[in-house]
Amino acid sequence: MFYSKAWTKCLICLIFLTSGNAECPKPQVEGNVVLTTDALLMNDFPEGGEATFECANGYLKEQGSERITCTSGKWSTLKLTCKKKDCGAPRKMPHLTYEFKEGTLFGASARAICDKGYQLMGPSYRQCYAIGWSGRPRCKVVTCDKPPEIMHGTIIEKPGEELPEYGGVIQYSCNEGYTLIGNKSIECIEDGEYNSLPPECKDVNDILLKPTTISTSSITTTSTVPPTIQDVNDILLKPTTISTSSITTTSTVPPTIQDVNDILLKPTTISTSSITTTSTVPPTIRVSGRNNGIGEHDTNAATEIAAVVGSGIGTVIITLIVLITRYWKRKGSYQFGEDRSRTEELLQFQNN
Known part of the structure; x- marks a missing residue:
């Protein structure tokens, strides 16, 4: 009887010791799952005990169980799977x-x-x-600065806001007696500036338009000078075209306004006409023998021409002398040897 009670106590102690050795270690986490707060506060995980998991921050449960069980000192397999949260498209806002x-x-x-x-x-x-x-x-x-005012003009149209918004248009007009120079309207664009400078208003009496030169004409005259001989050394072998003249005429058309660039704000000196004349002196050939590049044939030709001219002049002189001599002979001049007695007879014959 004593022995049976002792054996019962030993068996209980053995079971207790065996059950104490069957505890599971603290569960390890990995991936996108974490232990719950309750599981984190537990220090012992005995046989048959459970541990719970949940999805990490930013992840949502996709499928599976969040619990695992300690069996014979080992944890069962976790079946929980998580996926990233989808924030979706943000809420729509204007523009x-x-x-x-x-x-x-x-x-x-x-x-x-x-x-x-x-x-x-x-x-x-x-x-x-x-x-x-x-x-x-x-x-x-986007807004632009307050639209600028202009001298001698006013703003005739603008947006209702104090500061014009993107796309707002401001229109200008000049006072009576003034002309608008530039764009009559400006627009507020995306960078918060106006697309152009405001226009200006100028007195109509101060505006001078640009004259426009549109046409020119040209006349050319050509003349031919006959060859001349001054002396043996100045011989023109061929006629030469020597002179031209050119007359250029410029006309001015009354000014017209086509765009802003055709307007001058200050008086401008305007040219009226231009005449250009060009003349050319006839070329001559200086003859001085072989040293100046003229051949022997050219020199002989010059000598023959001079001889012909001299012969002609001599012939004329001789002819004049003969004619004068005959004339005086017919008058009975004493200078040509007539008889005095013959003269007296002629006089007496005339008196009878």
Whole structure:
């Protein structure tokens, strides 16, 4: 009887010791799952005990159980699977769009873009967190400075706002007696500036228009000079074309206004006409033998011409002498040897 009680106590102690050795270690986590808060506070995981898991921040349960069981000192296999949270498209805002290069899942970022004529207020990028998209960007319309006033003119049309917004147009008009120079309207553009400078109003009496030269004419005259001989050394072997003249006429057309660039604000000196005359002196050939590049044939030709001219002059002189001699003979001049007695007879014959 004593021995049976002793054996029972030993068996209970053995079971207790065996059950104590069957405890499981603390569960290890990996991937996108984590232990729950209750599981993290547990220090012992005895045989048959359970541990619970949940999806990490930014992840949602896709399928499987969140619990594992300690059996014979080992944990059962975790079946839980998680996936990234999808933030979806951000809420629409006026004149605002997004660029999604990384998608809309947890951890992705999106770029905020404003329409033309609007400027971004707030962050340029939004990120998908576990609680949704970060930041709240918005787009504000671009405005330009107050439209400038102009001298001798007024603003006849402008937007209702004190500061014109993108696309707003301002129109100008000049007072009576003044002419508008430049664009009559200016527009507020996307960079917050006007597309051009405001116009100017000028007194009509101070405006001088540009004259326009439109046509020219040219007359050319050609003449031929006959060859001349001054001496043996100045011989023209061939007739030569020697002179031309040119007359240029410029006419001015009354000025007209086609655009702003045709207007001069100050008087300008205008040229009226231009006459150009060109003359050419006839060329001569100097003959001085072989040393000047003239051949022997050219020299002989010159000598023959001079001889002919001298012979002609001599013939004329001799002819004149003969004619004068005959004339005086017919008059009975004493210089040519007539008889005195013959003269007296002729006189007596005339008296009878």
